Amino acid sequence: MIVLQDIHKHYGRVRANDGISLTLEPGRIYALVGENGAGKSTLMRVLAGHTRPTSGSIEISGQQVAFLTPTLARAHGVGMLYQDPLDFPAMPVWENFQLGAPGRTKREVIDVIGELSFRLDACFLPDETVSSLTVGERQLLELLRLLDLGATTLILDVPTTGITPVQKRDLFDLLMKLAREEKHTIVLVTHKLTEALEMADAILVMRQGALVSTLTPPYDEARLVQLMFGDAADGEGEGVPGLSDSGPVPRLRLDDALMAGPKYSMGPMNFSARPGECIGLAGLDGSGQELFLRGLCGLDRMPRGTLSLDGKAQPGNDFTALRSAGVHFVPADRLGLALFPDLTLREHIQLTFPGHAADMDAFYRSQCVERFNLRAHPDTRASELSGGNQQRLLLSLIHDDASLLLMEHPTRGLDAGSARQVWAHLNDRCRAGATLVFFSPDLDEVLDHSHRVVVFYDRAIAAVVDRAQATTEVVGALMAGKDPRDVLGETATGNSATGGGPGGGR
Amino acid sequence: MTDTFALTLAGILMAGAPLVLATLGETLTEKAGIINLSLDGSILLAAMAAFAVSVTFDSPWLGVLCGMGVGAAIAGVLGVIGIYLGQSQLAVGFILTLLARDLAYFLGHSFSRQPGPDLGLWTIPGIGTIPFIGPIFGSQSPVIHLSLAAIFLCWWWMYRTEGGMRLRAVGESPRAAFGRGIRVRLVRLYYCLAGGALVGMAGAAYSLAVKPGWGRPQGCEGAGWIVLAIVIFGGWNPVRAALGAFFFAALQVSGIYLQEVFPSIPAPVFQVAPFPIMILTLLAVNMGRVGWVQDMVRRNPVLKRLSQSWSIEAPAALGQDFDPRKGL
Structure with missing residues (x-):
């Protein structure tokens, strides 16, 4: 005892x-x-x-x-x-x-x-x-x-x-x-x-x-x-925003893409996602989902295949070129990879939005305080922020014209209230037409917030599962390496072999 | 011809012996997660102390012990300030190297250009007559035997004993080691001292065997810096690090021979050449980090197997401070 x-x-x-x-x-x-x-x-x-x-x-x-x-x-x-x-x-x-x-x-x-x-x-x-x-x-x-x-x-x-x-x-x-x-x-x-x-x-x-x-x-x-x-916990989180039919041009399209990270390579993969779509990636550690996200934003290499955004091919997935084309990556390691621990909130905003030197205070208020309820003082250093506030700051640094959001574990280390706020914002982005591709080790989070779930196993796309079919049992079985034909039935075979049909929704 | 070759090999072993000792010392220290940048000064001060003691007491082996003590003492200063007082290991190491160098020249002034005893030669009976082996090992300076034994001992200790396992553990993840009841800072201090002692032995090997005597310059200046590079070159593995040290020694020794073969090339070229060649070799050894090489390796199963045994990773917590009072 x-x-x-x-x-x-x-x-x-x-x-x-x-x-x-x-x-x-x-x-x-x-x-x-x-x-x-x-x-x-x-x-x-x-x-x-x-x-x-x-x-x-x-x-x-x-x-x-x-x-x-x-x-x-x-x-x-x-x-x-x-x-x-x-x-x-x-x-x-x-x-x-x-x-x-x-x-x-x-x-x-x-x-x-x-x-x-x-x-x-x-x-x-x-x-x-x-x-x-x-x-x-x-x-x-x-x-x-x-x-x-x-x-x-x-x-x-x-x-x-x-x-x-x-x-x-x-x-x-x-x-x-x-x-x-x-x-x-x-x-x-x-x-x-x-x-x-x-x-x-x-x-x-x-x-x-x-x-x-x-x-x-x-x-x-x-x-x-x-x-x-306490009392802050009322209200369930919303699911996914509605998906409108938005024409034939996919937001993101991969053709025979081979991705290569420092530890392993993966591919060739075919995949496409529509504007406004939320794509969740599921998989055990090291199954390929990390490389997929980092390859999409240009942090890991893509030696072969093409990556197209809104129908326009992006040669050689260069990080800077992709970023100016509207691809925004938010890593799970916020302080290590995304923020400058020793710079203040205001300096972060200044660096990201250089055009607002004159009306900085007003801009800061509208960008951080009003939109994200980021209540910390503008002179606070990023390293002093709580996890929730770090994520709020990161979200406020995303330009409005970002069309493809890539997020690693969006709610890592956040409590339920902050997590709900993050998802409300991401859903708003998707409603406005942005495409979200995210990964979370929390399977429930992936299932709750995805139109389609891409399941990775053994460094390859094992299957792409529609929301209607994506249950804990199905996705869990696929993550563990069960044959997609057994789990999803014959209809899914073609889908998994090509890694997702063009256009996504049918 | 074979004799010339054997003599060249013997020369490489001799020139490499102090480099090997210092490299092993620094490898031990860095494997525990501590970077000791005071090497160059330590070697010099230890060389001076070793020579001074062996002149004064007419006992070169007492000099070796004293050199080891000096190396360990300097490492101990770094250890206490870096490990227990949480200061920057790099800054302290740099300052110590400058301090030790100046101290060596200042304190050693009266021993400059003096005759003194050296470690002499060990003659192993029965070996001298064997062809090829004989000229190399038959009658040689004991520092060669010491350095070869040290390679084996370091490897054995690091990879075959419980203590070595703990050494690697504190360098890999001090938090995890602490969580398992290992006294992280004490273990780190031990290997800081042990590494320093080996570095000191390298200094003694210079002033009592490889470049006997003391003066300004002694001849071993700069060795400490190249050793720091060789440790990385050796991937923090004692055997590979020792090979790196011998490789550098071979470059230096062959420079002397090549100078005779190509008298038209200015001598400084041969003296300087080993350094850029070291950098190129480091580059070649670490090619695995370049993207297109990785692709090539992945496509070729033979290369893939090779690359797995050749991968180099620094101890994960190298240079990181750990304070158990802050908890995990």
Whole structure:
């Protein structure tokens, strides 16, 4: 049993955890929910010994301590699984497994991996480097490692982004088994209420650094939403904007396009999208969707084939030429690739819209404050913005005449309210005639906001699925490599082979 | 003819020995995620200290130990300031290299142009008579044996021991290493010191064997900078880095021979030539990063297999600061 007493963790003036007391009992599954910045991850890091609380105490297996270190936490059987697996991508599987464990020879380690893999229905090649595994496999490897170290309290920080529905099912079955049969304590940090409702014996709701409530079954979903977001959470997100018939010329057209990134190449592909269409890309990490997006905007090369915009061929997908032709790319790594961390909001606007030097203040107000509700001061640096405000700033930097928006994970790290605002804006853009091609590791997001879903598997387009057919089961099966003919029926065969018919909608 | 060839090889081994030692040292340090730019000054100061001690105590091996100590001490300053006080490793390294160089010339002034002991030759009985091997290894400076042993030891330690695994782990992802209970900053400091000691040994190898004696210039100036390049050339792999060091030594040694063959070409050309050739070689080794080469490699299965074993990635956390108190 683990008892947290009055845990405070302050970062400067920010109170990430503000007096949290909590008891975790063995054999139970807890879901920890709350919006972004509610302090969930901080609390779990305190519990795993990865950060020291400012004040408070922890009672773990009868022992009272002020803080835990990774070594101490491990000695008491606490193990944490991060959203981005905290491993060593350049090193082989067996070394990743062994690092931090008591001394063993390579042969012994391989035997242990084999044994655990057999028990948990996994498969790993000990000498393969971890960078060639999918995120799901890396998480599973971490889980095996923690179990091998004797972890009896498992903390999983948003474990289901980037894995298929089937992998998720397996993971949840495994967690259920560990809790029920081996009396492990499981803490599941999640953004998805359905997961919490489905799995948890108790739902812990955090808000603004405090534990506001602990719910036990039967759950009242409306009350849970109310607790998490306060009153801001009313109203469902809208789906996709209507699609008008807009003539024969596609906005985007790929003919036998071969794309080549630093790690792999893909193609030849044929694809086209209409003005106003929302195209969602689905696929496990490294299946090709990242390269597809980066190839479309000219960040990765296209050695063969043609890319046409509004019927006009764009030779050799040059980034600058494409950009002036209306292609706009918004990367998931906002601070690293899209913003200048040390420049202020105003400077960003000045750089992007150089013609507005005279009426800067008025322009800034209309562009950022009125359209995007970006309430931060114009002299704030980009690095000081929250994830939601960074994304608002990025959206406000898109020129109005951008006709093809390419977005990597548009709502990465955003809470439900901000996410809804982002999608409302993107839908407005599409209504005005822009075409959106986006990728998200969150399959529900892809399904909710796409007219058509392009599913990638094994570095190729596996199938293009219309909205009517795109369900979690269908797309999930395609992502996992099921044959499109089996999943979609005979009609889809032609579609998948050419990677989408011309014009998109029929 | 074979004897000339064997003697040339012996010359390359000799000229390459200190380069190899310093390259291995810097590879160890960088593999742990720390960049030590103080190499050039460290080598010089260690060379001076090693020579001064062996003159004073008439014991060249004590000089080697002292050189190693000096190298480790300079690396220790960098380690404490860079790792524990969180300052820029690059800035501190640069300043240290200048400081160590000036200190070496200043403190070593009284030992300048003096006769002194050197490490001499090791004669291995029974080898001298074997053709080809004999002239190379039969009677040679011990720094060659040291450098060859160091290559094997470094490789073995890095890839075959638990400690080496931890070394690579802290250079790859200090956060993940910390999460697994590894004392990241301590491990980094250890390899900073160990790397510095090897660099110091390289300095001693210069003043006690390769270019015996002390003076201004000593003759090893600039070696530290080329070593920094060779570490990258070697892809942070001790064996490949050592090959790179010998390759550079071979260029230098062959320059001396070629000078005799082509007397019409001015001598400075041969002295300078190794540097641009190094850059060209680096370019050739890293061709895999160029787009059209990648396409060609993908189409050719033989090249593809080759490129996989030849890919070069820097330690992911090279030069990055890590403070466990900030947490993960």
